[in-house]
Amino acid sequence: MSGVLYGLGLGPGDPDLVTIKAAAVLADITVIAYVTPLKNAAAGASFARAIAAPHLGGEKIEITIPIAMNENPAPGQLAYDQASREIAGHLDAGRDVAVLCEGDPLLYGSFMYVLERLNESCKIVTVPGVSSLGAAAAAANLPLVSRHQSLAVVPATLPEAEIKSRIAAANAAAVFKVGRNMAKVKRVLDVLGRMDGAIYIERASLPEVRVLPLADAPDDAPYFSMILTTET
Amino acid sequence: MSGVLYGLGLGPGDPDLVTIKAAAVLADITVIAYVTPLKNAAAGASFARAIAAPHLGGEKIEITIPIAMNENPAPGQLAYDQASREIAGHLDAGRDVAVLCEGDPLLYGSFMYVLERLNESCKIVTVPGVSSLGAAAAAANLPLVSRHQSLAVVPATLPEAEIKSRIAAANAAAVFKVGRNMAKVKRVLDVLGRMDGAIYIERASLPEVRVLPLADAPDDAPYFSMILTTET
Known part of the structure; x- marks a missing residue:
């Protein structure tokens, strides 16, 4: 060809x-x-x-x-x-x-x-293109990782135990594909003691972007939404 | 201001x-x-x-x-x-x-x-900008994660045991800041059985870009280099 x-x-x-x-x-x-x-x-x-x-x-x-x-x-x-x-x-x-x-x-x-x-x-x-990860962090002005920190990129569609073990193994996490999995992700972050400082970002970079503390996030999130949690 | x-x-x-x-x-x-x-x-x-x-x-x-x-x-x-x-x-x-x-x-x-x-x-x-992660994957035409897979972004400057546990917890990994830590990262991936298919990328997106199977990568990598490993 x-x-x-x-x-x-x-x-x-x-x-x-x-x-x-x-x-x-x-x-x-x-x-x-x-x-x-x-x-x-x-x-x-x-x-x-x-x-x-x-x-x-x-x-x-x-x-x-x-x-x-x-x-x-x-x-x-x-x-x-x-x-x-x-x-x-x-x-x-x-x-x-x-x-x-x-x-x-x-x-x-x-x-x-x-x-x-x-x-x-x-x-x-x-x-390569700008990822939704970078756009979500930018919308929140939230540094993801620095120096010796590691980041887990985790789809919310995984089983609860899998989400938990993958986030627990890293300093910061980006949870993709939140959608209807919001309640599951909130439970995981609560158990891990990471609700404080966790941020919900919806439609990053678009005019209708929303950035909220995770505790205030809607239960029915759109597919193009993300949760970021970093070391405080 | x-x-x-x-x-x-x-x-x-x-x-x-x-x-x-x-x-x-x-x-x-x-x-x-x-x-x-x-x-x-x-x-x-x-x-x-x-x-x-x-x-x-x-x-x-x-x-x-x-x-x-x-x-x-x-x-x-x-x-x-x-x-x-x-x-x-x-x-x-x-x-x-x-x-x-x-x-x-x-x-x-x-x-x-x-x-x-x-x-x-x-x-x-x-x-937000295009990350070196996306550029490295693009240089290798290597899909990082799809569907329910998770990705670990890990700096090679971490202690060996830390690199190992963080990579082991994910389906795919991007190891940043390789530089003089090449031997350490190779040992980890060898122990995890992930040398096969692991790719070394140096100066992604620049004219002098190099993409090599990790086994063929130089021991003294530049700071702007990365190792990608995905599920085969």
Whole structure:
């Protein structure tokens, strides 16, 4: 295949947190691919495409990857199979393709499912992006780790005991994918004596961002929310 | 104080991995501050300033923060005290100040030492940046974590037993600050059965980037190097 496959990190949501490199790729690229909700495959329903929108210079060929959006996403094997075949067709024809990714492409990103299907057969360029981790810490002006401290990045979808052991092993923790797992995470942090100073951040970098002490956080958090706890 | 203090994330080294937001701040800001090596306080010796250089639109007032650069950095309390006083003077006079940070300002960044000194007295805006973590994974095209996996971010400067327990508690790990601690990290990963598939990345995003299987990595790694290990 002679086209280049880009895994394009677009940052946490604010279009101004797109990098100069990613904006240049968006302006020039012929084909873009992105995940959409299974129940609403319209381009406008893709968060990644919304971040990219101000940087798209004119018409693109667009490939949607419809995936069920819930807290425990199904692998969507068939959707990734089909999208990867379509992408491979463009690469074969010499057209570059960018897979649009909110945040960073390789930290809980859907790009990895395309990457594992096409890795051996084409040139891959991953463009890293600002992660939701950095954006959440920035929204709270909260230093995550310094010097000899370690950080655990933990999905809230894990069983309670797993969340607890992983957070207990580190100085600071970022709990991703909070959503409906809020009560579970609060119980863990309470047991670990880490409720004090724990911060809840919702939609970091967007105009509707919310930063709250964890104790005041809503029980039904959106999927794009995070809890940060650091050594006090 | 009426000026705004920016903690400005500039990404891992490639000036094109600066965000559009950070580039706009750099173009407009009056005062910039950055860490320089204690033994060479020239502006040209600052990594953060080098990343910023193509985006600085004209003359700036520049504040250097001379800090001893070694793997076990002294807190440099006096240097941060003095720089923070100087920064406060500009903020008082209504001038905005940007503290330039390689990577992300709140992940092992020096911005936190200025932040803790001025936090209560001025408006703070942290602009998140692409972290060296995302850049290292991108250089290797290596997915870090997906779905229910957790990640440990661990400095290699910790004692061997501490590195081991923190990595053992997670599915994937990023070991920062490798430098002269290479042999120690290799021993840990060998004991944990994680040498296979572990990747060494040096100077991610820069033209001189190196990506090697960990087994082939040099014993004397530079400070800006990282080891990634994921579930195979």
